Amino acid sequence: MENPITLAIILISAIMSYLAEEKPYYKSKWLVSPYFIKHRQEYYRMISGGFIHQGYLHLGINMYVLFMFGKYLELKFISLFGFELGLVLYATLYLFGIVFANLLSLYKYRDSPHYAALGASGAVSAIVFSMIMFDPLQGIGIIFIPNFYIPGFIFAVLYLLYSSLMANRGQDNVDHGAHFMGAVFGFLFTVAVYPPIWHEFLTKIFAWFNNVF
DSSP states (O other): OOOOOHHHHHHHHHHHHHHHOOOHHHHHHBOOHHHHHHSSOOTTTHHHHHGGGSSSSHHHHHHHHHHHHHHHHHHHHHHHHHHHHHHHHHHHHHHHHHHHHTHHHHHHHOOOOTTTTTSSHHHHHHHHHHHHOOOOEEEEEETTTEEEEEEEEHHHHHHHHHHHHHHHOOOOOSSSSHHOOOOOHHHHHHHHHHHHHHHHHHHHHHHHHHHHO
């Protein structure tokens, strides 16, 4: 079966999100709560919060993006590292992407009992940015804007700038800091496990600039 990890993540996320929607008890136990993580040592929340979502639209968008990018990235990891190691590294990217994405919130809200977060956006950002490292010229579309694509590396710059700006403003209920941190982790993890990607990434971008300008 192709993409076993991607499909497993989608299935687990769907089941846990359904349970969290139908049973508030599960949502309260699975949310990323920096206060409970620090004061009650409920470290599992660093992972469980990445598998539940605020409604089915939130779930659908995250899982759609994960599937569109993850199905190619998972096969890329398998082709580079072999089947077993490729799956392990891909799963590690996703799971640690959840953790890394929550580090800023964990520090900032460690003594705030009413703060909580949820969603896979940070881990999905890690998947997207890892894929961009392998194919920086691949056009990326914007959801709800048909037939509009920009090169992946340009999307990456705009995404980081936007996430940083919105995180500093803090005027909505979206954890933009988690998006930023997840994206950065995807970049760092990919370079760490496959160092040649950095040279390949820059070579493709320089070639693009030479062709365009």
